[in-house]
Amino acid sequence: MNIQEMLQGKKEWRAHVARVKALPQDYQIVYNEIQKYLFRVGPVELSIGIGLLSGIVDLFEEGASLGKGVLEVTGRDVAAFCDELIKGSKTYTDIYEDSVNQAMNKATKKVTDKMK
Template sequence: MSIHDIIEGKKQWRAHLARVKALPPDYRIVYKEMQKYLFKVGPVDLPDGPLLPGIVDFFEEGVAAGKGVVELIGTDVAAFCDGLIEGSPTYADLYQESLSEKPGTAER
């Protein structure tokens, strides 16, 4: 990874955070809870993947339609997040795979 890639990544992340800050307060609170949950259990490609920007897109559409955040995702944030990452490899999956490998067979 070059310096240019790091700088570009930071610019993209700051732009993403600016979009989150533009959301109404109830959406922001739910987004931050979703982000915390996904960073704990989320997919391996979360930092560079389309999931977090997709959530902001979804929330922006909800705001434009005049819907509340609870109308969009329901009352169980964790269940909604689990539905989003269903089928995606997570760090927990990778850990379980590493435990199931026979000793001495790990790739070098």
């Protein structure tokens, strides 16, 4: 990534943050929680994450313009809303689960080999 791309990325992120700050307070709170959730859980591909966050802001702007409360847009289970958005994408949770399973398989194989 060159300097121009970095500067463009920062400019786009600042514009994104400004859009979030223009949302009603309840939407901002839920957006921030969604952002935290997605940064912890996934998706792994950053480009998906940024596009996803912009899409959420689009959805929230539309909901707010229609006078809907944020939970009318997301539903009461915001984590389930997030999970549905990233369904089918490789997540950090998937990677962690894979590494745990691989470690368990190695450990089980070692024990089994020693028992022979």
